[in-house]
Amino acid sequence: MIETADIQRPPKDLVRGLAAIGSATASSELNRLGVRSAHICGPIAMTPGKAVAGPALTLQCMPKREDLYLVDEYAEPEKQLHRHVLYHAQAGDVVVVDARGEMAAGIFGEMMLTYFMGRGGVGVVIDGCIRDFAKAKDLGLGLWLRGATPNFHSQTNIFPFGVNVPIACGGTMVMPGDIIVADDDGAVVVPVKLAPRLLEVASQHAEWEEFSRLRLAEGGDLRRYYPLTEAARPEYEAWRQSRRAG
Numbered sequence: 376m377i378e379t380a381d382i383q384r385p386p387k388d389l390v391r392g393l394a395a396i397g398s399a400t401a402s403s404e405l406n407r408l409g410v411r412s413a414h415i416c417g418p419i420a421m422t423p424g425k426a427v428a429g430p431a432l433t434l435q436c437m438p439k440r441e442d443l444y445l446v447d448e449y450a451e452p453e454k455q456l457h458r459h460v461l462y463h464a465q466a467g468d469v470v471v472v473d474a475r476g477e478m479a480a481g482i483f484g485e486m487m488l489t490y491f492m493g494r495g496g497v498g499v500v501i502d503g504c505i506r507d508f509a510k511a512k513d514l515g516l517g518l519w520l521r522g523a524t525p526n527f528h529s530q531t532n533i534f535p536f537g538v539n540v541p542i543a544c545g546g547t548m549v550m551p552g553d554i555i556v557a558d559d560d561g562a563v564v565v566p567v568k569l570a571p572r573l574l575e576v577a578s579q580h581a582e583w584e585e586f587s588r589l590r591l592a593e594g595g596d597l598r599r600y601y602p603l604t605e606a607a608r609p610e611y612e613a614w615r616q617s618r619r620a621g
Contacts, residue, residue, distance in 0.1 A: 379459045379538035382552040384430045385567050390467065393556050393570060394428035396577040398563040400584075401556045404577045408569055415562045417476060417502050417545035418519040425517035426558035427498040429469040433544075433551050434460040434482070435537035436474050436503075444534040456535035457482055457528050463539065466495030469517075469555040471562075473542035474503025479531040481506030481524045485514075492516055500555060500562045502545045503533075519562045586611050 393401065398414075405413045434457060452458060460470055461483075470491065472482050483491070483499065485507035491499070498517035505511055508523035528535065539551040547564055549555075554565040565573060587600040590607075599607050 377453060377456070377459060379456070379463070380551075381463050382430055382432060382539055384465070384468075384552060385554055385570060387467070389570050389574060390428050390430070390554060392574045392578070393554055393565060394426065396556070396574070396581055397426065398556050398558050398560045400577050400580055401563045401565060401573065404573055404580060405563070405565065405569065407576070408572060410566065410569070413547065413563045413565065415471075415500060415502070415519070415545040415547045415549070415564060417521055418500050418562060419521075420557070420559045420561065421508070421518040421520050422512055422516070423559060425498075427469060427517040428554060428556045429467040429497050431471045431549050431551060431553045431555050431564070432460050432463055432468050433537075433539055433542045433549055434470065434472040434535055435540055435542045436472065436477070436480075436482070436533040437536040438475070439529065439532050439534050444529060455528070456538050458487070460535075460538045461487060461491050461494070461496075464491050464494035464496045468494075468496050469498040469500060469557070470496065471542065471544050471549050471555060472499070472501040472503065473544045473549075474501050474521075475533055476521065476545075477503045477531070477533050478522055479524055479526050480504060480528055480533050481526050481530075482528050482535075483511075484527070485510040488514055488516060498555065498557055500544060500557060517557060519557055582615065583611055586614050 500519040504524040
């Protein structure tokens with residue numbers, strides 16, 4: 376019997392807070408915290424308008440070696456580790472797959488994704504493809520993918536090799552349990568130990584950006600309001616106080 380490890384999930388209030396800041400702010404503020412690029416390059420938003428945040432369940436794929444993996448689509452299903460990563464799914468989880476950029480392998484199809492959705496999963500990030508895209512996109516999950524293919528997961532050049540292990544998805548390292556923040560701009564990996572500090576600084580960033588956006592919409596000087604200058608800070612602080620008083 377195959378056994379795979381579960382992940383340690385971060386506090387839900389931390390995840391909810393990160394969900395509100397978006398991938399662009401998460402990426403730029405992580406850069407200031409020392410993580411040069413947390414963006415998972417390659418997978419793009421396939422469900423426009425969908426935004427999610429949640430802990431990462433990880434699946435690692437490797438190049439196909441027939442002496443290690445001869446399983447076809449439906450034979451010996453419990454040997455197929457892409458199923459096992461979904462067995463761990465809980466409400467709010469995001470599955471992240473290192474599919475090696477492979478465009479000829481559909482890691483999951485409609486049935487597998489329906490199961491994941493039914494378990495409460497919210498999103499899938501794959502450096503590769505899925506199949507049954509026309510139906511999968513209507514399940515309500517957020518999908519960040521390279522594309523779609525009619526092929527099943529191990530039909531061509533890769534096979535699922537590890538569950539909830541460190542992976543490189545789109546060239547970005549993802550640890551099991553890292554927090555994924557994903558929206559129309561893409562998917563960003565938030566290391567759990569940096570998440571509380573990120574939430575703190577990103578919340579401040581979001582607030583001054585809201586003020587700056589208002590001033591710019593009124594014709595305000597870009598040089599004064601974006602980024603917010605020290606000259607404009609008293610005006611910003613007054614705006615903050617008036618909001619809180621109101």
